[in-house]
Structures are given as C-alpha cells and as structure tokens.
Amino acid sequence: MKNQSIEGIDVHCHVGAGARATGAVGELLKKLKEANVAKCVVSPIQLKEYNFETFTYAEQNDAVASLAKTYPEKIIPFARINPGAGEAALDEAKRAFTKLNAVGIKLQPSVDGYSLSNYTLLQVLEEAEKYNTVVLIHTGLNRIDAVAHPLACIDLARQFKGVKFILAHAASLLQDAYEQGNLLPNVWFETSIHSTPFTISNYVKKYGDSRLLFGSDYPYSDPFIERLKIERAGLSESSKRKILLENTERLFEK
Ligand SMILES: [Zn+2]
Numbered sequence: 001m002k003n004q005s006i007e008g009i010d011v012h013c014h015v016g017a018g019a020r021a022t023g024a025v026g027e028l029l030k031k032l033k034e035a036n037v038a039k040c041v042v043s044p045i046q047l048k049e050y051n052f053e054t055f056t057y058a059e060q061n062d063a064v065a066s067l068a069k070t071y072p073e074k075i076i077p078f079a080r081i082n083p084g085a086g087e088a089a090l091d092e093a094k095r096a097f098t099k100l101n102a103v104g105i106k107l108q109p110s111v112d113g114y115s116l117s118n119y120t121l122l123q124v125l126e127e128a129e130k131y132n133t134v135v136l137i138h139t140g141l142n143r144i145d146a147v148a149h150p151l152a153c154i155d156l157a158r159q160f161k162g163v164k165f166i167l168a169h170a171a172s173l174l175q176d177a178y179e180q181g182n183l184l185p186n187v188w189f190e191t192s193i194h195s196t197p198f199t200i201s202n203y204v205k206k207y208g209d210s211r212l213l214f215g216s217d218y219p220y221s222d223p224f225i226e227r228l229k230i231e232r233a234g235l236s237e238s239s240k241r242k243i244l245l246e247n248t249e250r251l252f253e254k
Pocket residue numbers: 012014138168217
C-alpha cells in the first residue's frame with residue numbers, strides 16, 4: 001500500500017502455542033513484512049486458560065531469547081513474568097534482565113491471575129527499575145480484567161517512576177487513564193485491539209502524538225489491520241512516523 005512507507009516497530013507480539021491461539025514466528029515475520037514493520041517486541045503467549053497456575057514461563061522466555069538471537073534485526077525480546085509464582089518469578093525476572101537480555105517484561109495480571117498489589121510484582125518492578133526496563137502491561141475493563149484496570153496500572157507507574165510503562169490496548173480507551181498518564185513522564189499507550197481511526201485521531205488532538213505506540217497483539221490481531229487504523233486516522237506524516245516508529249525508538253533508548 002502506497003502510504004505505508006514508514007518502516008514501523010510493533011511493540012506487542014506473542015509467539016508460542018498458547019491456550020487461546022498460537023503465534024508462529026514464520027507467520028509473524030510474514031505478517032510484519034505485509035505491514036511494513038521492521039521490528040517487533042515479542043513475548044511468550046498466554047499458556048493456559050485462567051487457571052491461576054504458578055509457572056514462571058522460564059522455558060517460553062528461553063524460546064523468545066533464542067528467537068531474538070536468530071533474528072537480531074527483527075525481534076526485541078520481552079520476558080513474560082508471572083508474579084503468581086512467588087519467589088521463583090522474582091528469580092526469573094532477574095534472570096531475564098541479566099542473562100536473557102530482555103529489553104522489557106510483559107505482564108498479563110488477569111489471565112495469569114495476580115493482583116497489582118501482589119508483593120512479588122512489587123519486587124519485580126523494583127528490579128525493573130534497577131535495569132531501566134520497559135514494562136508492557138495488559139489493560140482491560142471487563143470483570144475478568146478488574147485486576148488490570150488502566151487506572152491501577154497508572155498508580156503503579158506513579159509508584160515506580162524509574163520504570164517505563166506501556167499500557168496495552170489503548171488503556172481500554174479510558175479517558176481518565178489518558179488524562180493521568182499524560183501527566184506522568186513514564187507512561188505510554190499501545191494501540192492494539194480497542195482503538196479505531198476515530199479514537200486515535202481524537203487522542204492525538206487532545207494529548208499530542210508522543211505517547212502513542214503502534215502494537216498489534218499478534219496473533220490475537222493482525223499487524224496489517226492494526227497499522228491501517230493509524231494510517232486511516234487522518235494524522236500528519238510526522239505524527240504517523242512518531243506513533244509507528246520514533247516514539248518506540250526513543251522509549252527503548254537506555
Ligand atoms: Zn499481549
């Protein structure tokens with residue numbers, strides 16, 4: 001497509017055989033090419049369906065780390081941390097930061113089954129602060145997602161100012177989260193699933209273009225379609241460039 005000339009970065013992709021979907025690296029790379037996306041953040045997919053087990057995702061984090069070695073130009077590795085696993089999760093976070101070269105971590109409190117006041121989570125975030133790590137966190141507003149309410153994520157960002165938080169799924173379009181998040185220097189919003197060209201356009205008019213990041217949540221959505229929302233939001237070339245690429249590049253600068 002002619003107006004998709006900016007080579008983007010997708011900040012939200014998953015690989016692995018999961019409970020609800022499978023993310024395959026071959027398919028992911030093909031889809032990224034279709035969407036003119038040069039690089040993507042990859043973390044392990046949700047393994048089980050809401051069973052609140054206490055596994056650490058260590059094996060899956062290893063798999064992502066090795067993919068990043070195979071495709072160093074394409075894949076930015078994030079580890080998935082499940083604080084429900086207690087001390088083992090803290091060890092896994094330390095291992096991710098020191099041994100796996102994880103650029104960030106992915107948190108999915110609702111399906112992995114822990115609250116944002118989980119003590120291990122707070123310890124993990126202290127570690128993340130030490131390593132200047134990015135945290136991509138799922139947000140939602142439905143009953144299951146109550147533990148990942150966008151405003152609770154904003155509270156965490158207020159508490160851990162040294163951690164860069166990306167609120168996934170456009171913070172479920174919650175205006176209060178945009179109002180509050182834009183007052184904090186360490187909060188960004190990723191566009192997948194909930195946003196539309198209309199909501200992206202409105203967001204940029206109200207809050208500017210420096211906190212939005214393109215993401216697809218592959219395999220739950222498709223990078224081409226998620227990118228199209230940004231392309232069709234009536235933005236200036238420079239705003240598109242920031243959302244598709246430059247904001248993410250800046251965020252990952254250490
Ligand atoms: Zn995700």
